[in-house]
Amino acid sequence: MHNMKIESPSTQDSTPIVFSAEMIAEINSVIAMFPEGKSKSAIIRILHIVQTHYRWTSVPAMNAVAEILNIQPIEVYEVASFYTMFHLNPVGNYVFEVCRTGPCMIVGSDDIIAYIEEKLNVKVGGTTADGMFTLKTAECLGACGYAPVLQCQYKFHEHLTKEKVDEIIEAYRAAQFVN
Amino acid sequence: MAGRKLLIENVHIPGIETFDVYRKNGGYASVEKALKKMTPDEVVEEVKKSGLRGRGGAGFPTGMKWSFLAKPEGVPRYLVCNADESEPGTFKDRYLMEKIPHLLIEGMITSSYALGANVSYIYIRGEFMYILHILEKAIAEARANGMLGKNIMGSGYDLELVVAPGGGAYICGEETALLESLEGKRGNPRMKPPFPAVKGLWGCPTVVNNVETIAAVVPIVNNGGEEYAKIGIERSTGTKLISASGNLVRPGVYELEMGVSVEEFIYGDDYCRGIANGKRLKACIPGGSSVPILPAHLVTKTANGENRLMTYESLADGGFASGSMLGSGGFIVFDEDQCIVRNTYTFARFYAHESCGQCSPCREGTGWMEKVLHRLENGHGTMEDITLLEEINKKIEGNTICPLGDAAAWPVAAAIRHFREEFEWHVTHPAEAQTRNYGLIQPRVEEIKAL
Numbered sequence: 047m048h049n050m051k052i053e054s055p056s057t058q059d060s061t062p063i064v065f066s067a068e069m070i071a072e073i074n075s076v077i078a079m080f081p082e083g084k085s086k087s088a089i090i091r092i093l094h095i096v097q098t099h100y101r102w103t104s105v106p107a108m109n110a111v112a113e114i115l116n117i118q119p120i121e122v123y124e125v126a127s128f129y130t131m132f133h134l135n136p137v138g139n140y141v142f143e144v145c146r147t148g149p150c151m152i153v154g155s156d157d158i159i160a161y162i163e164e165k166l167n168v169k170v171g172g173t174t175a176d177g178m179f180t181l182k183t184a185e186c187l188g189a190c191g192y193a194p195v196l197q198c199q200y201k202f203h204e205h206l207t208k209e210k211v212d213e214i215i216e217a218y219r220a221a222q223f224v225n
Numbered sequence: 226m227a228g229r230k231l232l233i234e235n236v237h238i239p240g241i242e243t244f245d246v247y248r249k250n251g252g253y254a255s256v257e258k259a260l261k262k263m264t265p266d267e268v269v270e271e272v273k274k275s276g277l278r279g280r281g282g283a284g285f286p287t288g289m290k291w292s293f294l295a296k297p298e299g300v301p302r303y304l305v306c307n308a309d310e311s312e313p314g315t316f317k318d319r320y321l322m323e324k325i326p327h328l329l330i331e332g333m334i335t336s337s338y339a340l341g342a343n344v345s346y347i348y349i350r351g352e353f354m355y356i357l358h359i360l361e362k363a364i365a366e367a368r369a370n371g372m373l374g375k376n377i378m379g380s381g382y383d384l385e386l387v388v389a390p391g392g393g394a395y396i397c398g399e400e401t402a403l404l405e406s407l408e409g410k411r412g413n414p415r416m417k418p419p420f421p422a423v424k425g426l427w428g429c430p431t432v433v434n435n436v437e438t439i440a441a442v443v444p445i446v447n448n449g450g451e452e453y454a455k456i457g458i459e460r461s462t463g464t465k466l467i468s469a470s471g472n473l474v475r476p477g478v479y480e481l482e483m484g485v486s487v488e489e490f491i492y493g494d495d496y497c498r499g500i501a502n503g504k505r506l507k508a509c510i511p512g513g514s515s516v517p518i519l520p521a522h523l524v525t526k527t528a529n530g531e532n533r534l535m536t537y538e539s540l541a542d543g544g545f546a547s548g549s550m551l552g553s554g555g556f557i558v559f560d561e562d563q564c565i566v567r568n569t570y571t572f573a574r575f576y577a578h579e580s581c582g583q584c585s586p587c588r589e590g591t592g593w594m595e596k597v598l599h600r601l602e603n604g605h606g607t608m609e610d611i612t613l614l615e616e617i618n619k620k621i622e623g624n625t626i627c628p629l630g631d632a633a634a635w636p637v638a639a640a641i642r643h644f645r646e647e648f649e650w651h652v653t654h655p656a657e658a659q660t661r662n663y664g665l666i667q668p669r670v671e672e673i674k675a676l
Contacts, residue, residue, distance in 0.1 A: 079387045081344070084427060086409035090392045094351060128411040128581075129392025131351045147313045148514055149470040151571045152563050185395065185575045186313040186514075187352055190470035190555070191477045200354040 055105050055123060056135045063106040065114075069099060073114060085115055089125055093132055098199075101141075102133040130184070138173040138180040140218045143197045146183045149190035158194045158206050159183060165215065178219065228482040229456065231444040231464050232437070236324040242359065244366035247327040253372055255335045255446035260380035263446075268339035272442060274450030276462035281307055281398070281435030282513060282553040284537050287442075293422040294340055295430040303431040304342045305407065306333060306439055308349040308356075309391060309398040313514035313575060314555025317466035318436035320478040322349075322356045326363040330386065332439035334372060335446055337384050340432055344385045348397070348407050351390045360388045395579035399627045400433040402581065413581050414627035437466050457483030461536035465554055472560035474498035487511070487533040487540075488525040491558065504560035507665055508644075511540050512552020514572050515632030517639030518565070519549050522668045545639065564662045565647050569640040570598040576633035587630035590621040594637055601648060604655030611641060611648050 065073070073092050080087040089111070096107045108122040115122075126132045133141065142162060146155050159170065162181055166174050173180040189195040192204035196214075203214050240246035247253070259268050273288030294302060306329070310318040322329055329347070337345045349357050364386050367373045375383045389407055391397045397406045401415035404426050425431020441463060445453045454462045461483040467490070469476045475498045481490065490496045491506065500506050509524045510516060527533050528547035533540065540551045559568065577591040597614055600606045618634040625631070641648055647663040 079389070081427075084408070087389065087407060089409040090351070090406065091390055093392065094354065094390060124411055125392075125409065129351065129394050130578075131393035146571065147575050148510075148568050148571045149314050149557050152471055152557075152559060152568060184393075185578050186311060188310045188316050188319055188350065190314050190316050190557070191468055192316075193470060197352060200352070202355075 053127070053134045055108075055127065056102075058136075059104065059106070061106060063100075063104070063110050065096075065110055066099075069095060070114075073111075077115075086117060086121070089115060089122065090129065093122075093126055093129075097132060101139070102135060102137050104134075133180075136173075138177050140178065140198050141180045141182060143182045143184040143187070145185070145187045145189070145193070145195045145197075147186040149186075150193040150195055153193045155194040155206075158196070158208075158211060161208050162211060162215075165211065179215070228485065229464065230480045231453075231456075232328065232440050232466065233321060233325065233478070233480050241325055242327070242363070244327060244363070244370055247325070248370070251447075252327055253331050253334075253367075255443045256331055256338075256372060257378060259335045259338050259446050260378050260382055265339045265341055268335065268442075268446060271445055271450035272339070275441075275445040275453040276450075276457075276460060277438065277441055277445060277453070278460070278462075278537065279435060280437035280441065280465065280554070282312060282515070284551065287434065287438055290422070290434070291340060291432060293420070294432055295423045296341065297430070301344065301429050302340055302342050303426045303429055304333065304337045304340050304345040304439075305400075305403065305426060305431055305433045306345070306347040306436055307398060307400065307403055307433050308347050308353070308436045309403060310353070310436070311350055311395040311398045312553045312555055313572065314470055314510060314557040315468045315513050315553040316470070317468045317478050317554060319353060319356060320468075321436060321440060321466065322353075323359060326356075326359050327367065328440045328443060329360070329436055330363050330367050330372075332442045333386055334367075334377070334384055336432075336434070336439050336442050338382055339442075342432075343383050344387065346407060346426070347386065347388045348403050349388060349390055350397070351392045354390060357388050357390050364388070394581075395575070396581045396627070396629060399629065402627065403433060404431065411581070413583050414629075416626055458534065458536050459538055461538060461551075465535065465551070467535065467554040467556050469497050469556045469558070471558035472501045472504060472563070473558050474501050481535060483534075483536050485535045486525070487535060490535055490556070491525070497558070500558065500560050502560070504562065505665065506558065507561045507563055508559040508565060510549070510555070510557040510559075510636070511535075512550045513555030514557070514575065514636060515628075516550040516552040517545055517548070517635055518568075518643065519547075519639075520643045520666050520668070523547050523643070545635070546642075549639070561665050562662050564602075565640055565644040565666075566598070566602050566651050566658075569637055570595070570602045572636050573598045573633070576629065580629060580633070581627075584625040584630065586621045586624040587633065590617050590630070591633045593617050594633065598637070601651050602658075604651065604659055606648075606652050606655075608649065608652055611645070611652070614641060 076088040077085045112119040112122045194206040277287045278284040396402045397412040402412040406412040421431040506521045527542040573594040577595040580591045582588045621630045621634045651658045
C-alpha cells in the first residue's frame with residue numbers, strides 16, 4: 047500500500063512502555079464492547095486512546111497494545127500504518143491537519159495551507175522549532191459545506207480565513223497543553 | 226415551497242439531542258409500533274413498499290437488501306451502520322448524527338428488530354470522534370429509558386448497540402472494507418461473493434446500511450411504506466439529504482423531497498440561493514466526488530432539454546455521455562473562476578492516497594493519474610497525456626475488487642469528456658494556465674443541437 051501512507055514507524059526509541067492503570071481500564075472497557083474472542087475489533091479505538099495519551103503511536107506503544115490483545119506486534123503495526131490518523135513518528139503538541147480535497151480547494155484551502163506554512167515557518171509534514179505545532183494535510187474530512195477546514199486533536203475548525211487561523215494559533219499557544 | 230422533511234424537521238428544537246425532548250416530540254414511536262404491533266417480516270415489508278434506496282451512494286433498494294439476509298439457525302445476525310461518511314462532498318450523516326442522534330439510535334433499534342439482530346454496530350470515521358461521544362451518550366440515555374438492553378418495552382426483544390471508530394481511511398466506507406476494519410484489520414475490501422448478507426461480520430450474515438438509510442426507516446414504520454412512497458418521483462421515493470458545498474451563497478445540509486429541480490435547488494430561496502459572489506455556474510458534481518462532473522449547460526437541463534431533477538433517474542439521464550448520478554448527495558458547485566484541471570488533480574490525488582493497494586490496476590493507475598494530472602496542471606503536460614489519462618481510465622474501470630477503482634476513473638473521464646478544451650489549453654498555454662483560470666466552457670456543437 048504505497049499510496050496511502052508515506053510514514054514508516056519510528057525506530058528511534060525501543061524502551062518498553064507500560065500503560066497507566068487508567069489507560070488499562072479504558073482499554074479493557076473497549077475490549078468489553080465486543081463478543082468474547084473478538085477483542086481484536088477493539089484495536090483501532092485502543093490506538094486512538096494510545097495516541098491521545100502519547101500524542102503519537104510509537105513502536106513500544108504498539109507492542110504494549112499487542113500484548114494486551116494477545117496478538118503479534120505486526121498485527122498492530124499493519125493496522126496503525128493503514129489508517130492515516132495514526133502518527134507513526136513524533137509530532138508537536140498540536141497537529142493541524144488541513145483538508146485539501148476538491149470542495150476545500152475550490153474555496154481556498156491552498157491559500158490557507160500556504161498561510162499556515164508562512165505563519166508557523168514550517169513546511170507541510172514538519173514541526174515548529176518549539177515543538178508546539180505539526181502541520182499536515184488531510185484528504186476530505188467530511189465537512190465540505192463549512193470549508194476550508196482543519197482538524198486539530200479531533201476538533202474541527204471550519205470556515206477558515208487568515209484571521210481565523212491567527213486566532214486558532216493564538217488560542218492553542220495560550221492553552222495549557224494537558225496530556 | 227420547501228417541501229416535507231421527514232428526518233431533520235425537528236433539529237432546531239432546543240434539547241432535541243436529549244432523550245426526553247426527542248421522545249416528547251414523537252421519538253421512538255417506530256420502536257413502540259414495531260416491537261409491540263408488528264412482526265419483523267412486517268417491518269421488512271413496509272421498507273420494501275416504501276421504495277427506499279440506499280442513501281450511501283449505490284442506491285440499492287433497502288428492502289431487497291434486507292430480504293437477502295441469510296438466517297441460518299443458531300448463527301447471530303448483525304446490522305452494521307455505515308457512518309464512515311468519507312465521500313468528498315458529503316457531510317449529511319455528520320449533521321444528522323450531531324443534531325438529532327436519537328433518530329439514528331431509533332432507526333437502529335427498529336431495523337435491528339426487523340433483521341433479527343441482537344447486537345448492532347455503528348462504524349463511524351475516526352475523525353468524527355466527537356460524534357462518537359454524542360452517540361454513546363444517546364445510547365446510554367436510550368438504555369436508561371428501556372429502549373436498549375433486555376426485553377425492550379416488554380416485547381421480549383433484546384438489543385445492544387456499540388459504536389466503533391475508524392482511523393482515517395476512505396476505503397472503509399466500502400461495506401466489506403468496513404467489516405474488515407470493524408474486525409480490527411486493515412480496510413482491504415473482500416471479494417464478493419460471498420456477500421455480507423451471507424458472510425459478513427465475523428463470517429455471520431450482516432446487513433450494512435448508511436446512516437440516512439437507517440434513519441429513514443423511522444418515518445417509514447411510523448407512517449407506513451406506502452405513505453413514504455407517495456413522496457418523490459418514480460423509483461426515487463421519499464426525501465434525501467443533500468450536502469451542498471463549493472461556491473454557493475448558502476452551502477449546507479438540506480432535506481428535500483425527491484424531484485425538486487436542480488435549478489431550484491441551486492438558485493431557490495429555500496435552498497442554496499445561487500452562486501456566491503454573483504458569479505456564474507461553471508460545473509457541478511451532483512453526487513460526491515466519484516460521480517461524473519457536469520458542465521453548466523447539463524446541470525439544470527438534460528441533453529434532451531428537460532428540466533434536470535434531484536432524483537436518481539433524472540441525474541443519471543443521458544448516461545455517462547451527458548448525465549451523472551445522485552450518489553451520496555454530495556453536491557459540489559463550481560463557479561466560473563474554478564480550474565477543472567486542478568480540481569480533477571485534487572480528486573486524483575485523493576484516490577491515489579486512498580487506494581488500499583490490493584488490486585494493481587487501482588494501486589498503480591490512481592498513482593499514474595495523479596502524476597499525469599499534476600504535470601498537466603503545472604504546465605508540463607502534452608496532448609498525449611490527455612489520451613494517456615483516458616487509456617489508464619479504461620484499464621482501471623471494472624478491473625478491481627471494489628468500486629474505488631471506478632470511483633477514481635469516472636471523474637477523470639468525465640472531466641476530459643466535458644472540459645477537453647480546458648485540458649488542451651493547459652498544454653497549449655502552459656504559462657497562462659499558471660496565472661489565470663480558463664473560465665466557462667462553451668457547449669459543443671452536437672450538444673447545442675440537442676439543447
